[in-house]
Amino acid sequence: MTVMAMEPPEPAEPGARRLRSDGVRTREAILSAAMSVATVQGLDRLTIGGLADHIGMSKSGVFAHFRSKESLQLATVAAARVVFDDEVVGPALAEAPGRATVIALMDRFLDHLERRTFPGGCFFASTLAELRMRPGPVTSTLVDFDTYWLGLFRRHLAIARDQREIPADSDVDQLLFEIESYAIHAHLRYSARADERALARARTGVRERLGLDAPAA
Amino acid sequence: MTVMAMEPPEPAEPGARRLRSDGVRTREAILSAAMSVATVQGLDRLTIGGLADHIGMSKSGVFAHFRSKESLQLATVAAARVVFDDEVVGPALAEAPGRATVIALMDRFLDHLERRTFPGGCFFASTLAELRMRPGPVTSTLVDFDTYWLGLFRRHLAIARDQREIPADSDVDQLLFEIESYAIHAHLRYSARADERALARARTGVRERLGLDAPAA
DNA sequence: CCTACCGATCGGTAGG
DNA sequence: CCTACCGATCGGTAGG
Numbered sequence: 069m070t071v072m073a074m075e076p077p078e079p080a081e082p083g084a085r086r087l088r089s090d091g092v093r094t095r096e097a098i099l100s101a102a103m104s105v106a107t108v109q110g111l112d113r114l115t116i117g118g119l120a121d122h123i124g125m126s127k128s129g130v131f132a133h134f135r136s137k138e139s140l141q142l143a144t145v146a147a148a149r150v151v152f153d154d155e156v157v158g159p160a161l162a163e164a165p166g167r168a169t170v171i172a173l174m175d176r177f178l179d180h181l182e183r184r185t186f187p188g189g190c191f192f193a194s195t196l197a198e199l200r201m202r203p204g205p206v207t208s209t210l211v212d213f214d215t216y217w218l219g220l221f222r223r224h225l226a227i228a229r230d231q232r233e234i235p236a237d238s239d240v241d242q243l244l245f246e247i248e249s250y251a252i253h254a255h256l257r258y259s260a261r262a263d264e265r266a267l268a269r270a271r272t273g274v275r276e277r278l279g280l281d282a283p284a285a
Numbered sequence: 286m287t288v289m290a291m292e293p294p295e296p297a298e299p300g301a302r303r304l305r306s307d308g309v310r311t312r313e314a315i316l317s318a319a320m321s322v323a324t325v326q327g328l329d330r331l332t333i334g335g336l337a338d339h340i341g342m343s344k345s346g347v348f349a350h351f352r353s354k355e356s357l358q359l360a361t362v363a364a365a366r367v368v369f370d371d372e373v374v375g376p377a378l379a380e381a382p383g384r385a386t387v388i389a390l391m392d393r394f395l396d397h398l399e400r401r402t403f404p405g406g407c408f409f410a411s412t413l414a415e416l417r418m419r420p421g422p423v424t425s426t427l428v429d430f431d432t433y434w435l436g437l438f439r440r441h442l443a444i445a446r447d448q449r450e451i452p453a454d455s456d457v458d459q460l461l462f463e464i465e466s467y468a469i470h471a472h473l474r475y476s477a478r479a480d481e482r483a484l485a486r487a488r489t490g491v492r493e494r495l496g497l498d499a500p501a502a
Numbered sequence: 503c504c505t506a507c508c509g510a511t512c513g514g515t516a517g518g
Numbered sequence: 519c520c521t522a523c524c525g526a527t528c529g530g531t532a533g534g
Contacts, residue, residue, distance in 0.1 A: 094503090108418045112330075115528065128531090129503045137529060188418045197414040200477035201325045201405045245486040249466035252473065260417035269462040311519090332512065345515090346519045354513060 095133050097123050102144040103151070107188025107259075110198045111141050111206065141206045148191040149213055155180045157220065167233040167278055169224040170247070174274045177251055178267045181258050189259025192217070193252055221247060234278055247274050312350050314340050319361040320368070324405025324476075327415045328358050328423065358423045365408040366430055372397045374437065384450040384495055386441040387464070391491045392500075394468055395484045398475050406476025409434070410469055438464060451495055464491050 101122050105114050116137065120130040134140040156179075160172035181189055188194050192213055199207045225240045225247075234243075250270040257266030271283045318339050322331050333354060337347040351357040373396075377389035398406055405411050409430055416424045442457045442464075451460075467487040474483030488500045 091503095110327075110415070116530090117528075126504055127529095128505080131530070132503065194414075196477075197411075197473065198327070200473065241482070242486055242489060245470065245483065246463070246467065246490050249470035249490070250463065252470055253462065253466035256414065256417065256469065260413075265458070266462065269459055272459060273463050273466070308519095333514090334512075343520055344513095345521080348514070349519065 091133075094125075096147075098125075098130055098133060098140075099144055099147040102140065103148050103191060104187050106141075106144055106148075107186040107191050107194045111144065111195045112198065114141065114144070116140065138205060142209060145195070145206065145209050145213075148186070151185060152180075152191065152213075155185055157217075161220075165227045166224055166231050167228040167280075170221060170228060170278065171274060171280070173221060173224070174247065174251060175271065178254060178270055181255060182264075182267055187259075190251075190255040193255045194259075218244065218248065228278070243277055246277055250274060308350075311342075313364075315342075315347055315350060315357075316361055316364040319357065320365050320408060321404050323358075323361055323365075324403040324408050324411045328361065328412045329415065331358065331361070333357065355422060359426060362412070362423065362426050362430075365403070368402060369397075369408065369430075372402055374434075378437075382444050383441055383448050384445040384497075387438060387445060387495065388491060388497070390438060390441070391464065391468060392488065395471060395487055398472060399481075399484055407468075407472040410472045411476075435461065435465065445495070460494055463494055467491060 098119055101119050102114055105119065105122075114137075116130050116134075117127040120127045123130075134143060156173070156176045160169055160176045163169045163172040177190070186194070192210060196207075196210045196214060199210060222240060222244050225234075225238075225243055228234050229236060229238045229240060250273040254266045254270035257263045268283075275282060315336055318336050319331055322336065322339075331354075333347050334344040337344045340347075351360060373390070373393045377386055377393045380386045380389040394407070403411070409427060413424075413427045413431060416427060439457060439461050442451075442455075442460055445451050446453060446455045446457060467490040471483045471487035474480045485500075492499060
């Protein structure tokens, strides 16, 4: 097991009341910039020197926080996962299991696109599209998150069916494919061209598939 | 016709009917490789030296065919458009206008994914996802093709509605969004992970939306 | 966290 | 279509 752990560079000294050391704050500043750059330029076009300029550090200063570019990329993905769980998955799972959660997963996803949590739209849709044909540790981590995300939808679609919120003979995998299609398409249309109609159409689409009325605009 | 002491590399015999000069054939070989690389590595990761190695030429030999990298990228997009029109759009437009053409556009699209015309799936979905946040001449050309492609779907959806192949109160733009969503999602799932079920689900999805039975597998 | 530096690679040019 | 070369940029290292 050679998986790198995301450790802060300095362990908190006992007695030190620094809730966040300068090192941790710097690291977070780097990763915040890295997440933005990754959704616009791509995870691969992320450059250590470019990040350094952006936050006013030397190239080697940034480099010192990560041992390699790949490690920086992996740390960026991990940071994005925290943001996504916080803004999308967590709030959605507060709803009742089943159809309400499926709707909430889509709505919170579209909300996070709308408020441009990441400037290039969905971090995972952006980076998976970029790296999907180039296997490696970074791509594997992205695929893992995709599997987790799809699993959430699938689980709550199955619950919705078992609870008869949707017809008992519903094809859960077909519904999953269609609903996820709307999410990805909304990401592409809204992030690139600020087409708000794409968000509305995704909200409408998921409700149509689940036998609900269109959302109150 | 006397043979001179200094001969060209390929002796062009007087009676030989070279419909295509060596220069044209070389250019096509470069662009063929470029289209493949672009769907796997990205249009931006396309390198002149990389293409040269791949087809056994010097870097400057490849460079001589295009005046700049951007010009190479634009030529690659133009070549891909010819391929796509030939394999997808042309055959689909041979169907009756309206619903049959909508179905054919999707089926020919999925067919071209299935036979891996481009190793990374749809050339335009791949490259637009890559460049969508970076405006420029290449991105504009890709957006133009996307508009053209969506326009085909939209026109034949409107015809289908006017011909009452789908309900008269159908929301053509909503249908367009949903159907195009399936196409993009199938591209992503099939090209990256060879998941044939994604192709089947896209075929099923478009037929569901148009009030048809699932395709005969 | 810095300055200084490296080898590799890129787009592009010179000249043939 | 070639050899030879350039300036810029990249990831990464040395040493502090």
